[in-house]
Amino acid sequence: MSTQDATRQLLFQMADDALIMGHRNSEWTGIGPTLEEDIAFSSMAQDKIGHAYQLYKILNAMGEGEMDKLAFNRNEKDFRSCHLVELPIGDYAFSLMRQFLFDTAESIRYEQLQNCSLTPLAQLAVKVKGELRYHKMHADVWIKQLANGTEESKARLQAALSELWPYALGMFEEGDWQAARKSEGLGDSESEIREKWLAAVSPKLEEWNLRVESAEAVEGGRQGYHSEFLAPLLKEMTEVFNIDPLASW
């Protein structure tokens, strides 16, 4: 794969993950378990969509098209998001566990991109550091509480983790962009990020007494093959835009 293609792949992968994850986070608005949590998830949704915005902006500068079109007017098969972010919000334990798994990976990914060869991406990586730190902290604090809670909270956390683990592994799907990414200084390979991620999450999971069974990664997202959940999500997310795609907002 050419460098341009590898760059595009990386940017779309990150932007689509952020957009879809932000959309899922926003689904807690109005139904969070407490007022503060409602606000917290809404804020984090805004942050994620902000990250998507910045990434689509870089893609737009590379000639990929209008940002609104990138977010609201692409086909399902053009998205490069992983299946993890597409899953419905589930119960609160599920969303918190997903946030922990996803945002730990995001933090690692952005951290090592601070030195990458694509300047706007490197600058963005420095900028979003604080926001990602908060997202990760939010999941950590909450899961620690629940892991030391009741039988029910522990059971729900474990169930969430068992269900999410194969999808989490799917975040690091490799493809034929591997070589180009490396040679052009676009940061670590997916396998390298996964190793760092495992080193970061495993001690925490152990501390929280949560078990992980080895599993097959659920892949396909990075090549445009998505879960059954993405199409309905896109339909709902783009509903307003599609009332009049030519309207100016």
Added chain:
Amino acid sequence: MESLDPRVGRMKVDGLEAGTVSEENYWESFEVFHQKKTGTAFVHVGSLQASDHEMAMLLAKEQYGRRMTTTGLWVVKTTNVFVLEPDEMHMFSTTASKTHREAVDYKVRDKISAFKEKNKNK
């Protein structure tokens, strides 16, 4: 109406009608103090409920630090804030009239201006 959005057909949960939350299942109250510029005073911006200090700080960041600049944030358990009772407030009823306590006779600014004026043409 069918929808994937969980907010549609919003759930009704038994026992959570207004006024049914009891002391046992409510968290502790914390007061939040916010500083918006380094070196300035911390301002009491409100309170929140949380299970412990760590959670309180997390929520305070969200509730009170999401819109303005924040250079500092404190959370204190409400039970650790000692307040003067309303009926003790009469202690302060004559304070405003004790102008002899104010530093008004030492008008620093006037002295500085006079000094500058004197040295302007040197």
